[in-house]
Amino acid sequence: MESLADIEQRIDSARRTYAEVKAEIARVIVGHEELIEQVFVALVCGGHCLLEGVPGLGKTLMVRSLGEILSLSFSRIQFTPDLMPADITGTNMLTDDPSGRKLFEFQRGPVFAHVVLADEINRATPKTQSALLEAMQEQGVTVGGKLHRLENPFMVLATQNPIEMEGTYPLPEAQVDRFFFKLILQYPSHAELTRIADLTTAVPAAPLREILDADGILQLRQWVREVPLADVVKDYAVRLILSSHAQAEKNSGESLARRYVMYGSSPRGLQSVILAAKARALFAGRPNVSFDDIRVMLLPSLRHRLILNLEADADGISSDKILNDLTTRVPEVA
Amino acid sequence: MMTDATPLQNQFAELLRWEKQKRLEQIFLCATAVALAAAVLLSPLHGFLPLRGLRWLVPVILTLGLAPGFFYHRRWRAVDATRTFVELDRKLALAERAVTAWELAGRSDRSAAAQLVFQQTEPHLRGLDPRRLFPRRWGWPCYAVAPLLLFWFALLWFDFDQSFSQQSSPVQSLAQQLREFARDFQEKAKTDGLRQSLQVGQELEKLAQKNLADKANEERLKKDLAGVKQKLDAASKSGPQNQSIAGAESEQSLRDLKAELEAARDMLNLPDAAKVPSPQQWLERLASMPQLRNQLDREPQGGKGLGQQELQSLLERLDRQVADALDRRALIDAQQFLEQMMNQGQGKQSNDAAQMAGRGEQDEPGDGVREKNHSNLPGKEPGRNDDSLRSLPAFRADTRTHVEGQLGEGESSSLVFKGKPTPGKSELAPQEVVANYRRQAEQELNSEKVPAALKETVRKYFLSLEESNR
Numbered sequence: 001m002e003s004l005a006d007i008e009q010r011i012d013s014a015r016r017t018y019a020e021v022k023a024e025i026a027r028v029i030v031g032h033e034e035l036i037e038q039v040f041v042a043l044v045c046g047g048h049c050l051l052e053g054v055p056g057l058g059k060t061l062m063v064r065s066l067g068e069i070l071s072l073s074f075s076r077i078q079f080t081p082d083l084m085p086a087d088i089t090g091t092n093m094l095t096d097d098p099s100g101r102k103l104f105e106f107q108r109g110p111v112f113a114h115v116v117l118a119d120e121i122n123r124a125t126p127k128t129q130s131a132l133l134e135a136m137q138e139q140g141v142t143v144g145g146k147l148h149r150l151e152n153p154f155m156v157l158a159t160q161n162p163i164e165m166e167g168t169y170p171l172p173e174a175q176v177d178r179f180f181f182k183l184i185l186q187y188p189s190h191a192e193l194t195r196i197a198d199l200t201t202a203v204p205a206a207p208l209r210e211i212l213d214a215d216g217i218l219q220l221r222q223w224v225r226e227v228p229l230a231d232v233v234k235d236y237a238v239r240l241i242l243s244s245h246a247q248a249e250k251n252s253g254e255s256l257a258r259r260y261v262m263y264g265s266s267p268r269g270l271q272s273v274i275l276a277a278k279a280r281a282l283f284a285g286r287p288n289v290s291f292d293d294i295r296v297m298l299l300p301s302l303r304h305r306l307i308l309n310l311e312a313d314a315d316g317i318s319s320d321k322i323l324n325d326l327t328t329r330v331p332e333v334a
Numbered sequence: 335m336m337t338d339a340t341p342l343q344n345q346f347a348e349l350l351r352w353e354k355q356k357r358l359e360q361i362f363l364c365a366t367a368v369a370l371a372a373a374v375l376l377s378p379l380h381g382f383l384p385l386r387g388l389r390w391l392v393p394v395i396l397t398l399g400l401a402p403g404f405f406y407h408r409r410w411r412a413v414d415a416t417r418t419f420v421e422l423d424r425k426l427a428l429a430e431r432a433v434t435a436w437e438l439a440g441r442s443d444r445s446a447a448a449q450l451v452f453q454q455t456e457p458h459l460r461g462l463d464p465r466r467l468f469p470r471r472w473g474w475p476c477y478a479v480a481p482l483l484l485f486w487f488a489l490l491w492f493d494f495d496q497s498f499s500q501q502s503s504p505v506q507s508l509a510q511q512l513r514e515f516a517r518d519f520q521e522k523a524k525t526d527g528l529r530q531s532l533q534v535g536q537e538l539e540k541l542a543q544k545n546l547a548d549k550a551n552e553e554r555l556k557k558d559l560a561g562v563k564q565k566l567d568a569a570s571k572s573g574p575q576n577q578s579i580a581g582a583e584s585e586q587s588l589r590d591l592k593a594e595l596e597a598a599r600d601m602l603n604l605p606d607a608a609k610v611p612s613p614q615q616w617l618e619r620l621a622s623m624p625q626l627r628n629q630l631d632r633e634p635q636g637g638k639g640l641g642q643q644e645l646q647s648l649l650e651r652l653d654r655q656v657a658d659a660l661d662r663r664a665l666i667d668a669q670q671f672l673e674q675m676m677n678q679g680q681g682k683q684s685n686d687a688a689q690m691a692g693r694g695e696q697d698e699p700g701d702g703v704r705e706k707n708h709s710n711l712p713g714k715e716p717g718r719n720d721d722s723l724r725s726l727p728a729f730r731a732d733t734r735t736h737v738e739g740q741l742g743e744g745e746s747s748s749l750v751f752k753g754k755p756t757p758g759k760s761e762l763a764p765q766e767v768v769a770n771y772r773r774q775a776e777q778e779l780n781s782e783k784v785p786a787a788l789k790e791t792v793r794k795y796f797l798s799l800e801e802s803n804r
Contacts, residue, residue: 004453007446228447230434232416287450290429333417 010223011285018283020211021069027205028065029058031192035183038300044220045275047180048136048156057185063117063157071210072114079124085131089141106143111135114151118158122168133175153217173307180272182304227278229289236332237294241270243326244306256325260312265305272301295327339439339452345459346436352464353418354410365404367475369396370482377495386547389490425467431455508555513542515671525780527657531664556676563672566665585663591625592656593777597770598649616645772796
């Protein structure tokens, strides 16, 4: 049985690791501190992220840097309309064995890495998309009737461009729901742009150092799940999830959700919020989850899980606005 | 190393105790405020209470009645404890450590993670005074209780609730009327020296008070009134019927006679009376008073030949007879009033009639039953000369007015004395004339013809006349 000192050490270790990761990434990525935190949270929670942002904001660089820091294998798949599922998962190739016999050998696809960057995922056909999403969900691929386990830890960071809609295949809701977080990259500020200019046009910085390995991440995953969660905080998260539905109870009043949401969050959303809140508490050096943790993690966890109606589209109401409205309406204690 | 959760649990228990105490206080205040508000609103219904004293207990009864509902509705629940600890976390910026620790302690969780939560929470709560961190908050009930209590107390103290009750309760109104009549009746009896009437008045007032206090119903009140009326009937039948004053049947003439008798006694008792040698001269003086002259005319030889002692005994006898006659008339008034009260309940008209009966009758031609109509209101009696009534200037009630008496100026009323003046010099001293006027005025003042606000003015006027004569 673990002692109190072990727990204290564990929390301190997690806090320090997170601080180091943030500091190391900050050497190559300017700004996006919140985004980096959320990606790291998703990683230690065993989730996948959908990154949305215009080209050139550093999505790929950030994912690559994360892979370097974490001493994990990294692969990138550029999704195009002609990309086939086998291009992702791999395929059985006919090869000769040393005795000259012909046999099928499984050639692993790019999905067999710890961190997979699925660039512009919405450009591939639904068939290809679903191959990746199935791999994400099952943590393995089946080719030729044989199951091939993926790396552990395994994380997919998919990106999509919000402004280019022509020739794209938007992800179906059921598949979007499999992403732990949906993160939105904001355009950098004046100061951040200046710093980006300095960093990218001068002598390249020293390579990033490895801070955490796969075992460390798996250990963190275990610790995250052991963070105590008070019933009242859990109840708050549940009520937030329920309030995201149009058929919400009267306690949410005339919320935006009642007016603009067609389908609210799935139970996966609740799991995502609670796990993410636990991870955030751990990285903050706290032994318990707070209401703030829930509120902060609500947006990345639920924004892609709300299906809005046409009225919301017409009124320019986003999921973020609805979720922010919910956090102000739903009381912490019922 | 294990962290002992006991001190933490003690702190939690103390905090919860304090919050529960505050809750109880708030519930009690709330129930009291609502009960007081309800008591104020229900005060017009106090007339329906079986006992008058119960009205003082209405808020207590309401509080006791409402309190269980309030205590149930706002009872302490588990969520209240949760709220308390969430508030504690917010105040101490503990990021929900306290509420988590409370829940973990409640579950008897002894895991290392729980221990760490206890350890991080305990130092923040050590030495914490819940009373300072969560002081009492006075809501609207607290601020409302005192004014409501004062308002309710004032309502009852000044009997505002009773005025409502009387409007709504005809029985109380009847008893109230009886009490007012009895008081007026007693005052009149005291003024006129009517012994029997005074006793009846006192008895009637007692009866009215008793009925008001007991909230007796109409039947009982009427039954009591019937008893009193029977007594009055018996008294009037057994009374000295043969003592009626001949030639002075009306009440006004009796009163005039009484005033003249008083004036005559004063004359006999004047310091210079000894200077008057002849009883004949006394007789002449007394004959100047019309009612007295009538009585003297009925004596053998018109009272001539009576000595001073005999004259005085005659005056005393007449005085007794007048008093008895007035007493009997007052009792008849009372009988009539009681009869009307017993027949009352048919509306306001009969109510007004009863009040008129209480005022007494003026210039009644006989002792028979008087017909009630507007023509025999005071001052409107048939045959009475309205011109003889001096119209008084319009004075506002409660305004202090002083009129200086000035001889020979302004209007004045006169009383004709048919004395035979000695040529060249009046045999009546000015003091006697003024005394006569004053007595007559006092008679008027004692009757209800003179408005209350003007009584003092009239009295001062005659006092000033006396002073100027000296």
